[in-house]
Amino acid sequence: MKLLERLAKIDRRIIFLLVGLAAIIPLLIPIGLPVDITKPVQNVYDTIESLPEGSIVVVSVDYDPGSEAELYPATLAFIEHCFRRNLRVYMMGLWPAGIALGNDAFAEIAPKYNKEYGVDYINIGYKPGGPVMLLTLGRSVADIVNADYAGTPIDSFPLGRAVKTARDMSVVMTFSAGDPGILHWIIYFNARFGNVICGSTTAISAPRQYQYLASGQLIGLLGGLKGAAEYETLVDRKDRAIAGMDSQSIVHVLLVIFIIIGNIILLSERRKK
Amino acid sequence: MKRTIPLIIVFGCGIFMLISFFIPLRWVQDTSQLLQTWYLGVIAFFVFIGIANIVRVNVNKIQRKLADWQYSIILLVFLFVMIGAGIFGGPEGGLFNYLFHNFQIPLSATMFSLLAFFVASAAFRAFRARNPEATLLLIAAVLVMVGRVPVGYWIWHGFPDLVEWLMQVPNTAAKRGIILGIDLGLISMALRVLLGIERSYMGGKD
Numbered sequence: 001m002k003l004l005e006r007l008a009k010i011d012r013r014i015i016f017l018l019v020g021l022a023a024i025i026p027l028l029i030p031i032g033l034p035v036d037i038t039k040p041v042q043n044v045y046d047t048i049e050s051l052p053e054g055s056i057v058v059v060s061v062d063y064d065p066g067s068e069a070e071l072y073p074a075t076l077a078f079i080e081h082c083f084r085r086n087l088r089v090y091m092m093g094l095w096p097a098g099i100a101l102g103n104d105a106f107a108e109i110a111p112k113y114n115k116e117y118g119v120d121y122i123n124i125g126y127k128p129g130g131p132v133m134l135l136t137l138g139r140s141v142a143d144i145v146n147a148d149y150a151g152t153p154i155d156s157f158p159l160g161r162a163v164k165t166a167r168d169m170s171v172v173m174t175f176s177a178g179d180p181g182i183l184h185w186i187i188y189f190n191a192r193f194g195n196v197i198c199g200s201t202t203a204i205s206a207p208r209q210y211q212y213l214a215s216g217q218l219i220g221l222l223g224g225l226k227g228a229a230e231y232e233t234l235v236d237r238k239d240r241a242i243a244g245m246d247s248q249s250i251v252h253v254l255l256v257i258f259i260i261i262g263n264i265i266l267l268s269e270r271r272k273k
Numbered sequence: 274m275k276r277t278i279p280l281i282i283v284f285g286c287g288i289f290m291l292i293s294f295f296i297p298l299r300w301v302q303d304t305s306q307l308l309q310t311w312y313l314g315v316i317a318f319f320v321f322i323g324i325a326n327i328v329r330v331n332v333n334k335i336q337r338k339l340a341d342w343q344y345s346i347i348l349l350v351f352l353f354v355m356i357g358a359g360i361f362g363g364p365e366g367g368l369f370n371y372l373f374h375n376f377q378i379p380l381s382a383t384m385f386s387l388l389a390f391f392v393a394s395a396a397f398r399a400f401r402a403r404n405p406e407a408t409l410l411l412i413a414a415v416l417v418m419v420g421r422v423p424v425g426y427w428i429w430h431g432f433p434d435l436v437e438w439l440m441q442v443p444n445t446a447a448k449r450g451i452i453l454g455i456d457l458g459l460i461s462m463a464l465r466v467l468l469g470i471e472r473s474y475m476g477g478k479d
Contacts, residue, residue, distance in 0.1 A: 012394045019393045033423035036433045065373075065381035100364065100373050125364075128320075129313045136309050143310060149364055203421070211445045211452070226421055249424035251389065256415050258397040263411070266401045 008265045015258070022254045026246035033249055035242060040213055041230040043220030044198045045081070047171055053086040055170040056163060060185065061091060061098030063177035067202050068101060071175045073241035074200040074228035075105045078173060079121075081235045083113040088159055089121040090169070094133075094180040096126040099149050118148075118157030125149030130180040131188045138166035138193040166193035175200045182209060186217050200227060280469045287467040327352065351376075413439060 048057070059079065063071045082089050091106070093099045102123055115121055124145045127133050137144045141163050145154050154160035162168060172195050176182035182199040190197045196219050201209060203224025212218035222231055225248060228241035286308060293305035331345035351372075358369040402408040419425040420436030465471035 010397075015394050015397055016390045019390050023389070033427050035423050036426040036430075038433055038437060065378040066385040068378060069382055069385070097373075097377065100370070103365075104374075129316050132309045132312050136306065136313065139306065143306070144313075151363070207440055207444050208448060210440045211449050214441060214445055224421075226423075229423075245423050249422040249427075251393075252418045252422045253424055255393055255396050256418055258393060259400050259411065259415060262397045262400060263402050266403070 004265050004268050007261055008269075018254060019251060022250045023247050026250050027243065030243065031246045031249075033246055035226075035229050035233045035245060037230050037234060038227075040221040040223070041227050041234070044078075044173070044200075044222060045220075045231065045234045047196060047198055047219055048078075048081050048085060048087070051085065051087055051170050054088060056088045056090050056159070056168055057082050058169045058172040059089050059091045059102070060172065060174040060176075060181075061093040061102040062095050062174055062181035063101070063202075064095050064097035065101070067177035069244075070202050070225050070228070071177060071200060072101060072105070073225065073239060073244075074222045074231060075102070075175050076108060076239065077228060077231045077235050077237050077241070078175075078200070078222075079105050079109045080112075080237055081231075083109055083115055083120070084235070087170075088119075088162075090159065090163055091121065091123040093126050094128075094130070094184065095177070098175075099123060099126050103149070118159055120159070122157055122159045123149045124154065124160075131184055134184055134188045135192060138189055138195075141165060141168075166195050169195055171196045171198060173198045173200070176205070177202050178205065182218075186212050190217050276472070276475065279475055280472070284467055284469065287463075291467075324352070324356075413443070 051057070059075070059082075061075065079089060089106075091102045093102060106117075106121055106123065109115075110117070110121060125148060127137070127144060129136075133144060145160075147153055148157065148160065166189070172185055172189060174182045174185045174197070176185075176199055182197075182201055182205075185197050185199070189195055197217065198220040199209060199218055200222035201224070203226065206221065206223030206227070209218055209221050209223075213221055222228055225241050225244050229245045232239055232241050290305060290308065293301050296302075328349065331349050333339075334345045335342050335349075355369065355372060358366055358372060362369050400411060400414070402411050416432075417436050417439060419428070420432040420439075425432035425436070462471065466474065
């Protein structure tokens with residue numbers, strides 16, 4: 001009983017220390033836990049596999065550095081998959097800070113597959129306006145886009161000239177940390193133009209997307225770092241998401257232990273009363 | 274007149290945009306497109322209003338030496354340094370890229386990562402089975418927490434399927450109910466604005 005009383009009054013800095021250790025140690029000494037593949041992630045992979053070479057995939061980088069740890073590994077794995085399949089990537093962003101992260105992803109992957117900017121991939125930059133912008137973009141890209149992210153006229157790039165309306169976009173893949181993001185693509189772009197939408201979200205916002213998966217408005221979903229790890233497994237790219245899985249597993253187990261201890265304390269307090 | 278004319282504009286534009294969704298006539302679609310392009314133009318001004326507001330609030334804080342006023346200096350300095358680096362060096366510019374990769378990314382990631390520590394502390398102290406509803410929530414949370422990471426699959430191969438079922442059936446049912454409620458509220462709010470019943474967006478008194 002004394003132990004429970006002590007635990008009830010534990011200094012929260014000890015909890016912080018335990019969480020820190022649980023996160024760091026598996027990164028230094030990997031366990032190599034197996035990563036299973038869930039259906040929503042498999043669907044994203046199958047959608048990309050089913051596209052003919054040269055198809056245009058819109059990648060919308062709708063997050064900022066705050067969600068980089070969760071969504072950037074998914075961005076890398078997805079772009080690698082597109083390039084490996086010789087698909088063309090048309091990048092944009094509903095969040096201003098996402099554009100630089102998207103460029104980082106291109107810089108990391110494109111040289112590996114000898115992909116050329118403007119021909120195989122392009123970044124048209126940050127596009128404000130949320131739903132209204134997406135509705136206009138789907139109807140007439142020229143009304144929204146006249147230059148790439150760096151200000152170079154869009155018509156000077158073959159890929160820039162190739163995308164005129166939503167019909168030219170085979171798949172939209174949004175990496176979304178909130179609003180504006182995946183919901184706008186589903187509610188406005190899919191509903192109005194019928195484009196195939198896939199998504200990657202932070203773990204906290206993944207549960208909200210399941211209703212759209214059920215209705216078929218969202219074809220596939222990478223939920224959090226786990227979704228990214230599954231995608232890395234599918235595209236055979238063992239990188240930071242898989243590396244982070246051991247760490248995330250141990251932290252989750254620790255949280256469950258904390259919850260159990262907390263509830264044992266509650267039960268013992270009730271008995272005393 | 275100061276109130277009537279804006280109300281007429283809101284009513285006219287709102288009703289027009291609403292019916293344009295169902296009328297595929299060329300002139301209707303073109304006018305709808307034009308109104309949306311105007312909206313995008315107006316949005317560009319929001320950035321300036323936002324920056325002006327940040328500057329005003331923080332300059333005021335510095336002048337009055339309110340709590341933590343020193344942070345306002347840092348905020349304003351970096352605000353203008355980033356703007357200057359972006360305008361003069363472009364998005365690929367050395368200083369802009371340096372600040373983005375070496376300040377913004379690590380600082381934002383750090384702020385977000387702190388959540389894990391607070392969640393752990395809250396899980397220990399507050400996530401208690403005090404009544405049947407809380408117990409149900411707690412069981413679901415524990416199952417999802419374990420089943421959504423590889424350790425769950427390692428413990429029992431059926432764990433991920435169980436979690437997927439939880440997400441697809443009970444979670445989706447509850448979310449749909451909540452979202453339908455929110456959307457009905459949004460529709461009624463939009464109608465109130467269109468019909469001029471809700472006027473608070475115009476500011477001032479009725």
